[in-house]
Amino acid sequence: MSAKESARRGNPLTNWMDNYKNLEGRDKARWWGNFFINNALYIVLIILIVIVTVQKPEFLRLRPMLDILQRSASGLVMALGIAGCIVLTGTDLSAGRVLGLTACVSASLLQSNDYGSKMFPGMPKWPTVFVFLLVIAIGALVGLVNGFFVSKFSLHPFIVSLATQLMVYGTILIYVNQGTNAGKPISGIDKGYSEFIKGSVIPESWKTPIPHFVWYAIILTVIMWFIWNKTTFGKNMYAVGSNPEAANVSGVNVALTITLVFVLAGIMYGVSGFIEAARIGSNSASTGLNAELDAIAACVIGGVSFTGGVGRISGVVVGVILLNMISVALQWLAVSADWTYIIKGVIILAAVSIDMQKYLVKK
Amino acid sequence: MTNLKRILVALLALTMIFVLAACDNNSGTSSADPSSTDPVSDTSEDVSSEDPAPTDITVNVFIYDFADPYIASVRDAMKANFESASITADFFDAAGDQALQTEQIQTSISQDVDLLVVNIVTTASDDAAMTVVDAAKAADIPLIFFNREVSDAVVNSYEKCAFVGTDADEAGYLQGELIYDIISADFDKYDLDGNGKIRYIMFKGELGNAEADGRTQYSVEEANRLFTENSLGTLEYYEPAATDLFRPCNWKAADAQNDMQAALGTNPMDSPNAIELVIANNDDMALGAIEALSAAGYNTEGGDKSIPVVGVDATVPAQESIAKGRMTGTIKQDAEGMASGIVSLCSNIASGADLMANTENMNVDSGVAKIRIPYAKYTG
Numbered sequence: 001m002s003a004k005e006s007a008r009r010g011n012p013l014t015n016w017m018d019n020y021k022n023l024e025g026r027d028k029a030r031w032w033g034n035f036f037i038n039n040a041l042y043i044v045l046i047i048l049i050v051i052v053t054v055q056k057p058e059f060l061r062l063r064p065m066l067d068i069l070q071r072s073a074s075g076l077v078m079a080l081g082i083a084g085c086i087v088l089t090g091t092d093l094s095a096g097r098v099l100g101l102t103a104c105v106s107a108s109l110l111q112s113n114d115y116g117s118k119m120f121p122g123m124p125k126w127p128t129v130f131v132f133l134l135v136i137a138i139g140a141l142v143g144l145v146n147g148f149f150v151s152k153f154s155l156h157p158f159i160v161s162l163a164t165q166l167m168v169y170g171t172i173l174i175y176v177n178q179g180t181n182a183g184k185p186i187s188g189i190d191k192g193y194s195e196f197i198k199g200s201v202i203p204e205s206w207k208t209p210i211p212h213f214v215w216y217a218i219i220l221t222v223i224m225w226f227i228w229n230k231t232t233f234g235k236n237m238y239a240v241g242s243n244p245e246a247a248n249v250s251g252v253n254v255a256l257t258i259t260l261v262f263v264l265a266g267i268m269y270g271v272s273g274f275i276e277a278a279r280i281g282s283n284s285a286s287t288g289l290n291a292e293l294d295a296i297a298a299c300v301i302g303g304v305s306f307t308g309g310v311g312r313i314s315g316v317v318v319g320v321i322l323l324n325m326i327s328v329a330l331q332w333l334a335v336s337a338d339w340t341y342i343i344k345g346v347i348i349l350a351a352v353s354i355d356m357q358k359y360l361v362k363k
Numbered sequence: 364m365t366n367l368k369r370i371l372v373a374l375l376a377l378t379m380i381f382v383l384a385a386c387d388n389n390s391g392t393s394s395a396d397p398s399s400t401d402p403v404s405d406t407s408e409d410v411s412s413e414d415p416a417p418t419d420i421t422v423n424v425f426i427y428d429f430a431d432p433y434i435a436s437v438r439d440a441m442k443a444n445f446e447s448a449s450i451t452a453d454f455f456d457a458a459g460d461q462a463l464q465t466e467q468i469q470t471s472i473s474q475d476v477d478l479l480v481v482n483i484v485t486t487a488s489d490d491a492a493m494t495v496v497d498a499a500k501a502a503d504i505p506l507i508f509f510n511r512e513v514s515d516a517v518v519n520s521y522e523k524c525a526f527v528g529t530d531a532d533e534a535g536y537l538q539g540e541l542i543y544d545i546i547s548a549d550f551d552k553y554d555l556d557g558n559g560k561i562r563y564i565m566f567k568g569e570l571g572n573a574e575a576d577g578r579t580q581y582s583v584e585e586a587n588r589l590f591t592e593n594s595l596g597t598l599e600y601y602e603p604a605a606t607d608l609f610r611p612c613n614w615k616a617a618d619a620q621n622d623m624q625a626a627l628g629t630n631p632m633d634s635p636n637a638i639e640l641v642i643a644n645n646d647d648m649a650l651g652a653i654e655a656l657s658a659a660g661y662n663t664e665g666g667d668k669s670i671p672v673v674g675v676d677a678t679v680p681a682q683e684s685i686a687k688g689r690m691t692g693t694i695k696q697d698a699e700g701m702a703s704g705i706v707s708l709c710s711n712i713a714s715g716a717d718l719m720a721n722t723e724n725m726n727v728d729s730g731v732a733k734i735r736i737p738y739a740k741y742t743g
Contacts, residue, residue: 056629064628071621116686117679173429173456183435185616185647187680198658209658282616282650282680285430331625334605337570 040354041301041318044347045325052329059332066210071324073217074272074279076317079295079302080224081268083316084261086299087241089308090150090157092262093292095269097168098142100288102135102273104175106193107186107283109134115188119179125190135270142168143266147259157262169285176285185284189277197278213275220271225313227264237261242309298323301351322351420477420713422452425464427484427511429456431614432647433676433696434482434510440702448710452480461485468495472502478712479506480705483513487571492517496524505718509705512573515731523718525732527704529696532577534675534738537694539585541740542598542642545671545691546586550595553671556635559596563640564626566619566648567609578644578675579609601630601638616651619643623655632659632668641672646681646693649674653689662689677741685743692742700736708734 023031036043052059078095085092108119109126142164149160176183200209228234236257239247248254277283302319304311326347330340424441426434438454445452455471457464461484468479479499485491492513499506505523512531518524546553546561554561565583568575587597600608610626612618623641630636641656643649649672656662662669664687674681677695684690704725711720719732726735 058629063631064625067624067628070624116683169458176435177439182439183429183432185432185650185678185680187650188683211658276617279654280617280620280651281654282647284432284647285435286428286615287617289430327621328625328628331610331622332629334602336606337609337611340611 037354037357041303041322041351044351045318045322048325048329052332056332064328064332068321068324068328070211070214071328072321073214074275075294075298075324076217076320077220077268077272077275078291079298079316079320080220080313081265082292082295083299083304083311083313084237085157085265086296086304086306087237087309087311088157088258088261089241089306091161091296092146092157092265093161094142094146094165094168095265095292095295096288096290097165097172098139098266098269098288099273099276099291100285101168101172101175102138102270103277103280103283103287104172104186104285105138106131106135106274106277107189108179108181110190110193111186111188112190117180117184118188119181119186121180128193128196132274135274136267137270139266139268139270139273140263141266142269143263144259146266147262150262151255151258172285183285185282187282189281194278194281197275213279216275220268221313221317228313233257233260238309294323297348301348301355303355305356323348420450420709422450422478422480422709423471423476424452424454424480425457425467425482426454427457427464427482428459430458432678433645433698436678436698437510437702440699441705444702444706445709448706448713450706450709450713457484459484461491465491465494469498472498472504475502476504478709479504480709481506481508483508483511486511486513486573489514489517493520496521499524505712507705507708507718509701515733518731518733525708525718525734527701527708527734528736529701529738530735531574532581534574534694534696535578535581536585537738537740538578538582538642538673538675540589541673541692541694541742542582542586542640542671543589544740545673546640547590547593547595553639554596555637555639555670560599561596561639562601562630562636563598563642564601564623564638564652565609566612566622566641566643566652568612568614568644568648570611575644582642583608598640601626601636612648612651614645614647616647616654619648619651620655623652624658627655627659632661639670641670643672643674646674646676646678649690649693650680650684653684657689664689682741682743685741692740695739695741697736697739704734704736
């Protein structure tokens with residue numbers, strides 16, 4: 001192997017440039033077409049940033065970017081869970097309510113001991129780790145029910161999670177009336193817990209604190225990336241998503257894979273509830289309502305396809321960031337409420353349609 | 364086996380016809396009791412059945428959304444009041460869906476309950492409320508609307524209809540007064556950039572909701588009126604280019620927190636155009652905004668930097684937040700007062716009196732059976 005060749009192989013950029021130079025005129029046009037389609041999401045992101053920056057140059061500073069990062073981090077955890085269900089050609093409507101239930105449970109068990117109107121007066125604050133494990137278990141349990149009915153009774157996840165979502169909501173309503181609470185928002189959470197979620201390792205003098213939950217979201221993203229790409233379970237998930245019969249023939253335990261995907265998703269909802277409870281600070285029965293719709297939209301924007309078997313963790317991350325970027329950008333541009341909804345809808349539809357092109361071309 | 368099936372189908376068909384006939388009868392004539400074995404009953408029988416046991420009535424209460432924390436506290440107070448008045452009450456959740464609520468009410472009417480208490484979902488138009496009134500009127504069942512306001516025309520269209528609630532706009536006016544009270548105490552301190560104006564952000568509840576509209580509009584109007592009267596500077600919205608002078612946050616803490624965070628990006632607290640006042644249509648959104656502020660080092664417990672944050676409702680978390688010095692003030696909605704007002708009307712029906720009997724001490728609108736439970740300013 002010559003030195004020149006190995007240098008080429010080591011440098012993808014030059015490689016790519018050479019490839020482009022060797023193309024004919026018509027192929028160059030097609031190459032650009034493919035380039036736009038393949039990177040549609042990033043292009044939409046950049047266009048958004050440019051539009052806002054032209055109007056308000058301060059948008060490109062660190063703080064607004066961190067604001068978007070924070071918003072994205074809090075939504076990302078749920079999206080990472082729900083993405084697996086979408087890869088299986090399914091969906092999960094119970095996500096938002098599981099977030100609500102786990103948020104209420106976390107907040108109520110971690111109210112500070114000196115809070116005047118504790119939900120369970122006299123009961124000392126639980127150790128944070130126990131509560132974390134408890135809410136994960138709650139999420140996993142709902143996921144198990146979802147997964148069990150989807151895999152064993154061949155029901156569509158839409159119907160199963162529609163039903164479990166109702167059951168979870170009923171449970172939330174019962175729960176917020178426990179103790180002395182009578183449906184009031186659950187607040188007054190313990191300092192330690194709040195610090196665990198919202199504290200920042202970056203000194204305050206930097207004026208741009210990054211709350212801990214952003215790091216947790218990044219860690220979870222890495223874990224999920226590993227599970228999706230480097231484990232047998234992850235590969236089975238893609239196989240079942242694209243063709244369950246073929247997966248079954250090639251020896252994949254389809255029922256177990258489906259169940260585990262839903263359990264994993266449930267665990268992620270539990271974690272997001274645990275984070276949101278401290279982040280928002282005031283939790284009621286309406287917490288988490290429709291949160292799954294944002295998460296599903298983010299996944300689909302990020303190229304996790306409802307046709308199954310297609311999707312990447314990086315896509316989910318970009319989808320979540322794009323969705324939050326839209327909200328923040330529209331507020332920066334002082335767009336009125338009615339138009340905000342319309343523009344959001346149009347951008348989502350456009351992004352998804354362009355993004356879908358690359359899969360259509362492939363198929 | 365097939366025989367059994369046929370018999371079952373026939374039975375089912377018969378039952379359905381029976382039920383349909385009963386329902387039809389119910390809406391057609393003035394009032395019938397479909398739960399009784401005889402689907403045909405006349406009005407005279409019905410009137411006599413109301414007379415005997417006066418305290419033994421069944422009330423059905425329709426809540427627009429069980430998840431609403433303030434309504435939950437009203438519901439809780441109502442339960443206690445009903446119990447002490449020994450009235451049986453069942454509660455239903457419409458979960459924010461008017462179609463569902465209308466169905467629930469129709470089912471109750473077909474069960475011939477004695478009294479309907481409705482926290483209507485749709486307040487932006489009269490149609491939903493009118494449908495409910497017409498159905499109740501046809502069945503001659505008294506009807507009390509509460510909390511979410513219906514128009515005078517709706518209440519006046521049926522003599523056994525009343526409304527118990529607050530004056531939607533009053534909370535706004537009182538909030539404006541509260542803002543004036545707080546800021547006029549030391550205008551220069553609150554006017555961080557010293558431009559003679561107070562830069563505010565407004566978090567609005569549900570779009571198209573009369574209470575959200577009233578609070579959004581009148582809090583600022585009233586505060587500005589008082590400021591101008593006392594020759595102080597007025598309020599100005601933090602975003603000069605905005606066409607809506609509010610952020611729509613649907614009563615939710617999470618939404619208000621996100622929007623406040625973004626607003627702190629356009630108007631950072633250390634910049635000359637820092638936000639100087641937070642106004643929220645309810646306490647939950649105020650608390651969400653406070654969480655975003657405290658991430659920027661403002662409105663923390665025991666901290667030295669803060670800007671005034673005002674809400675409405677005086678929920679328990681808001682009261683705690685005020686006690687800790689993180690929130691500034693709120694407008695108290697009297698959940699107890701509303702519940703006892705409703706239950707006293709129910710007791711009137713139980714004892715055979717008129718719906719609006721014994722309301723001399725209450726604040727009743729003139730010309731329409733609307734009872735107003737007063738608001739109060741709360742600053743801890």
